[in-house]
Amino acid sequence: MYNFKLVNHCWNCNKEHELNDQLAQTNVKCDCGGYVLTPSGKGLHEIKLTCNVYKFHDGENHWIAANTEQEARKLFEKDYSDDLEYTVELINNEDLHKKTIDNIEFIEEDGTKWTSLKQIVLETKHIPSVIASSVY
Structure with missing residues (x-):
C-alpha cells in the first residue's frame, strides 16, 4: 500500500x-x-x-490524487487541456470510502468489482496521478 x-x-x-x-x-x-x-x-x-483527492468536472468527471489543489490543477490542465472550463472540488473523507462513487468500476475475471477512491489511492504508486475518469 x-x-x-x-x-x-x-x-x-x-x-x-x-x-x-x-x-x-x-x-x-x-x-x-x-x-x-x-x-x-x-x-x-x-x-x-497522505494526499488529497480532487474531482474535476469539464463535462466529464476526473479524479486526481495530489498533495495540493495546485498540483492537481497542473496535471489536469496538462492531460485534459488548459483551455477548457472546469470546476474542481476536494473529495471529503466520507465519499472516499463509498464503494459506488459515480459508477467507478473495475472488471475482474469473476465479474465486476466496485471499489472506493480510497482503495485506488492506496494502490497508486505515483502522486499526482489521475486515479479515475468517466472518459475511460
Whole structure:
C-alpha cells in the first residue's frame, strides 16, 4: 500500500496519535490521561491518506490524487487541456470510502468489482496521478 499513514485515536478525547515506532507497545497514554493503546494492546486504528483527492468536472468527471489543489490543477490542465472550463472540488473523507462513487468500476475475471477512491489511492504508486475518469 502507498500514500497512507497509520494513526491511533485516544479512547477518551479522540486525539490523533502517530505511533509508527510504538505499534508493538501496549499501555500508551494520551496527554489527557486516556489510552491510545490499552494495557492489552487494543487501539482505535485508522488508515489516513497522505494526499488529497480532487474531482474535476469539464463535462466529464476526473479524479486526481495530489498533495495540493495546485498540483492537481497542473496535471489536469496538462492531460485534459488548459483551455477548457472546469470546476474542481476536494473529495471529503466520507465519499472516499463509498464503494459506488459515480459508477467507478473495475472488471475482474469473476465479474465486476466496485471499489472506493480510497482503495485506488492506496494502490497508486505515483502522486499526482489521475486515479479515475468517466472518459475511460
